[in-house]
Amino acid sequence: MTERGFLLPAGKRGLAVGVDVGTGSARACVVNQNGDIIAVASKDIRTWRPSIKLYEQSTSDIWRSISFCVKQALQESGIDLGTVRGIGFCATCSLAVFSQETDQPISVNGPNFDKVDQNVILWLDHRPVVETDKINKTGDEVLKYVGGKMSVEMEIPKILWLKNHMPPELFNQCKFYDLVDALTHMATGSETRSYCSTVCKQGYLPDGVEGNHQGWKDDFFEAIGLGCFKADGYSGLGGINGKNGTFASAGDRIGTLSESAANDLGLPAGIPVGSGVIDAYAGWIGTVGADYNSDRDSCAGISQALGRLALVAGTSTCHLLLSKDLVFVDGVWGPYRDVLIPGIWMAEAGQSATGKLLEHMLEVHPAYNDMLAAIERDESPRGKYDWLNDRLGEMARSSNSPSIAYLGRHLHFYGDLFGNRSPLADPNMTGTMVGITSDRSMDSLALTYYSVLEFIALQTRHIIEAMKKAGLSVLALYISGSQCQNPLLMSLIATSCGMSVMIPQYESAAVVHGAAMLGAMAASGGRYGQAEDLWDIMRRMSKPGTVVPPSDNKREKKLLDVKYMIFLEQVQTQMRYRREVNEAVGGV
Structure with missing residues (x-):
């Protein structure tokens, strides 16, 4: 050899x-x-x-x-x-x-x-x-x-x-x-x-x-x-x-x-x-090295990777960012030195459940089996997420909505059903939903699905803003994993966070x-x-692989900004409710 x-x-x-x-x-x-x-x-x-x-x-x-x-x-x-x-x-x-x-x-x-x-x-x-x-x-x-x-x-x-x-x-x-x-x-x-x-x-x-x-x-x-x-x-x-x-x-x-x-x-x-x-971390290795810029400085070395936030998205999502400097971020694991590159620090944030959360919220909806039956009747190779994305698109067109996001404008879902890993580091966080009705239809299922995607995107922004506030530089988003196959989710993340999403060729591998x-x-x-x-x-x-830019729909961006402010209020409100109840009952 x-x-x-x-x-x-x-x-x-x-x-x-x-x-x-x-x-x-x-x-x-x-x-x-x-x-x-x-x-x-x-x-x-x-x-x-x-x-x-x-x-x-x-x-x-x-x-x-x-x-x-x-x-x-x-x-x-x-x-x-x-x-x-x-x-x-x-x-x-x-x-x-x-x-x-x-x-x-x-x-x-x-x-x-x-x-x-x-x-x-x-x-x-x-x-x-x-x-x-x-x-x-x-x-x-x-x-x-x-x-x-x-x-x-x-x-x-x-x-x-x-x-x-x-x-x-x-x-x-x-x-x-x-x-x-x-x-x-x-x-x-x-x-x-x-x-x-x-x-x-x-x-x-x-x-x-x-x-x-x-x-x-x-x-x-x-x-x-x-x-x-x-x-x-x-x-x-x-x-x-x-x-x-x-x-x-x-x-x-x-x-x-x-x-x-x-x-x-x-x-x-x-x-x-x-x-x-x-x-x-292997996902980071397989995600952030791809060249999307033909005039990249080939002599810059590892400094090219600094500022590239890798999201490795599957059952859960990990957010990984290299830094030459020692920077502490509340609710973010690390910084860890030497784990990938000797002398370089790694910050690791995460969402405890993303793919798992999406599956759960669909499976507990009363129209879930109706959706599976409809997909089977269609005799289409489409998976359920493609089917739901198409359904949302049809709903937006039939109602003359300016965007899919507009459909869910009054539905506010906070999805820490499995606790919060970052940036709150609070295993007692749970889920809340404002705007639910008695609708048991597949349209309601589609809106529930959308609300989960929106939550994943807004929580990604929450993590990024916590990193930036602590002094880390986040310049680009590189995403891999099974969730990359969902174009609606990728667009929501890009638009919510205000930066393009880079997806490697081997997105699922x-x-x-x-x-x-x-x-x-x-x-x-x-x-x-x-x-x-x-x-x-x-x-x-x-x-x-592919690049997903933020939406150029200004009304959608403005709506997602407002939804993010509501997202933050849901975090604080849940914490306040828990604290007040605990004080009332004298426990935790």
Whole structure:
């Protein structure tokens, strides 16, 4: 195998494999040196729900799904396996638990912890509410780097929950991985952890930050009840960098594919493996590198990416923005240093539910089944969102409305049904709707659908304005994910936020495409050489798709501005109602 496969002349460069483990499925793709996706495959992942707040998965089941996907993609591509130069992984920010002694999975399923296959607490699991509150009450300076509060979705609260519920002798055997680190460990045997996944445990600080030089902050862990990790140098969390652990930035070569993993995946052993990242960060990699400006300064380097806000939109939406400076934003996770580019900070905002919210609001409407029946009668390949967009267009034309937005002018929906991640960082936020009637028709369903799209767009503006107010520069919107296939939503986001939306060519595969770029980076340095910069790989392998400009309809823009002011009032009114009621009943 060529030592510097991705730095050879273009005609001799090899291929890379990307693996993405999402909330409900795994995907794998094969890409060439120019970033063209040759083949992609996917397979569902099993999720257990022991109760309404608990979501559990299995690393064994996830690995089987990965193996299927990689083999399927390789078969469909028809490539020579000897031309594969590297592989990269990304995954949800979920917690995986293994034994320090045997390296075998340890169950996270209480109270008996005997279902060994269930060793992953999924990111959206909300079991550690009490633990999260305890952590946030410390007021520790670590919390500045998570927007001021830890989220119930994060991993340190989940680890604390396990300590509080596991038998002590079992907890003391555990080592804890972010899921992507677990997968790269299973692929290579290496214990190297990625900075991206480590900071998402929310207890780790980069070298020199807040005077800390070991990553883990002793007094913080003592205060929250996890001081037990200090005794062995935090080995259960990955250790201390340069002492009993190693941490790497995105795409750094952390090892090579082992014989057993290679056999599972259908690949040759010895292929370089890049340091993995959280799936949303892989989405950033696969989204913001595309060139929409022919006169772009090719010598500007990573500074070209500053100001490009990536929205990775699917079940939820993550908002990712790089900065050279340390900037704190209330309700925005981070800033995290070194996670993608060494020395550069990343701010991570998010909407806990966007695609999931849309599905929920449609499914509970009385006309939902009528809509499905109408689509079936049409015998049309259109999906329900296309059908609803067409319905709204017809409603606007038949009523001589100046825009679709005008149809929903008196319907005000606030959609934090699953709590607020950013910029409020308030898991107690809920939903409200003003302007509902007794209408049970499909027209009412279409308006409900529109109101959810409008909420997603207005909340995006809310996040952007919070970032700008804190001092971050947001110059352009780059969006990828399944929601990019909805032109009405993209137009609403562009118009609400007052800037064009850039959508990459591989809009629905940006995350797995980004994972493949990590594999390309790992391969580029060979065994001894200096790897190609991640940004240079992104520029070379990313491809522009479409641009959605803001609407030039001034009346629509004015209406959305007013709706945004009402949106903000809904936020404040809900908080006031909750506070006044709590004061009245003497509780929370």
